[in-house]
Amino acid sequence: MAIYEITQNSLTALVETSFGAEGIYERKDLQRHLRQNIGVISADLYVIAEEYGEWLDSNRRIDLLCIDRDANLVVIEVKRTEDGGHMELQAIRYAAMLSTMTFRQLVEAHAAFLAPTGQTPEQAEAIILSFLRWESADEDAFATEVRIILVSADFSKEVTMSVMWLNQHGLDIRCIRLKPYRLPDKRLLLDVQQIIPLPEASDFQTQIRAKEQAGREHRAEQSNGMYQFWAKLLEHAKTKSTLHAGRRPTTDGWISGGSGRAGLSFTYSARRSDSQVELYIDVGDKEKNLIVFRHFQSHDAEIEAAFGSALDWQDLPQSRGCRIRALIPGGWRSAKEDWKSLHEEMVDAMVRLERAVRPFFTSIPG
Structure with missing residues (x-):
């Protein structure tokens, strides 16, 4: 769908462009802007690290590592391509690697991220606790889930079908589409849209996942008890x-x-x-x-x-x-x-x- 400029006498479609045509790069531009303005993606996120890669026997790196208000880890992968590549598979690997992360390791990652600004590890921990509204660290409440957010100029059918199927099976993956538009006066606009799940369906799908999870836990408890x-x-x-x-x-x-x-x-x-x-x-x-x-x-x-x-x-x-x-x-x-x-x-x-x-x-x- 196009974006239109409304004037007194007409609706004028803005010119859709591409990141490639505008000379906008993934890490240098998109990732940097999102790191500095993470609220564009979601208001409940806080950036822990950029290009995080403290893996055992791996040199892969997460574009942006975040936490949300519920103390869940969030993997954000950014692409400027029109199909998203294989970013869902990449992000799932990262989520699996993060699943064993402790709160102390999170603090260490954030301290390393903030080190160039002169912040100490103690200050890094205080910032995280303040964001979570915690008095002190709580390992039991930390990282009960690992969420995934995929950000791209667009997504192929293979990616969207994979994401919807994975969400039906208990994962929490969101797809955010970024579309650049050029105004007649040469200014550049960015349209940010969550396409999976649709924002109006997010709460409903969260309730469905919670119900399904409760059902699985009940069946597991029943089977084990029997x-x-x-x-x-x-x-x-x-x-x-x-x-x-x-x-x-x-x-x-x-x-x-x-x-x-x-x-x-x-x-x-x-x-x-x-x-x-x-x-x-x-x-x-x-x-x-x-x-x-x-x-x-x-x-x-x-x-x-x-x-x-x-x-x-x-x-x-x-x-x-x-x-x-x-x-x-x-x-x-x-x-x-x-x-x-x-x-x-x-x-x-x-x-x-x-x-x-x-x-x-x-x-x-x-």
């Missing part, structure tokens, strides 16, 4: 029964053990706040399953007496299988200090269930 739950249960179960001796912990909500009879399995299940032990019946199809289920149900009084309490007999009309189960209060989200007693109750119930139904295996029809 795995630990089953590990502890199986550890206790092997001291009481061989039913699940060959099973390993899982992140699923159940663990099944073979009964020695095809289509019949003894299964532990765990949910957030309750658990169950069951004999699950699936010998091939619904009709055959019902025959086996009714065989056991015809002996319900004897089975429940041997088990020691009532059982829940479910023919599960919406499913192919059937089951005989015992519900137990407490699930994998119970307090970990309660797991031991819960596991003891579950294993005891499983041992009693097997003992109660096993005598009727030999008389199963067919």
Whole structure:
């Protein structure tokens, strides 16, 4: 889109030019201007260093290294080209290298940057703390993320597609487009536009990323908690029964053990706040399953007496299988200090269930 000069009688398009045509270079001109006027890119940035390259076994250098108000590191890469080159790949490498940076290393980088102005390392640290509004250094709150800002005259389709895909997968990358325009009186203007993500969508996308991250953390916590739950249960179960001796912990909500009879399995299940032990019946199809289920149900009084309490007999009309189960209060989200007693109750119930139904295996029809 062109930029127009408004006069009383007309709209006159300004002449779009290029950095090459104007003799404007990346490091000498664009990078220098942005370093001195970083607010042009974002109001929440502070420049830590220019041409930063304190890498192990690497001579690559970040154009501008910044921090934001949330104490995140920000990599800024600057190009004057019309396609951005491969700057997104370069910036990702830099972000990975920065991911281990400590607050002390940041202070050292800024002290080196300010050294020509006569500032001491203590003054460099004070300036950073003042920008962050911190009383003292906080390593836990420092650099929880590394953001990337790509600045170029324009971006190729490959770059923009890569950036959008990476943002969908949790990275925070912005593309800032710089377009120079020449006025009739020879003055040079610069149009600065954030094109990815669009400014009006930035807050929304930040909320989406936060929600997705929370979801990933919840799923990871759930999977890890479930795995630990089953590990502890199986550890206790092997001291009481061989039913699940060959099973390993899982992140699923159940663990099944073979009964020695095809289509019949003894299964532990765990949910957030309750658990169950069951004999699950699936010998091939619904009709055959019902025959086996009714065989056991015809002996319900004897089975429940041997088990020691009532059982829940479910023919599960919406499913192919059937089951005989015992519900137990407490699930994998119970307090970990309660797991031991819960596991003891579950294993005891499983041992009693097997003992109660096993005598009727030999008389199963067919």
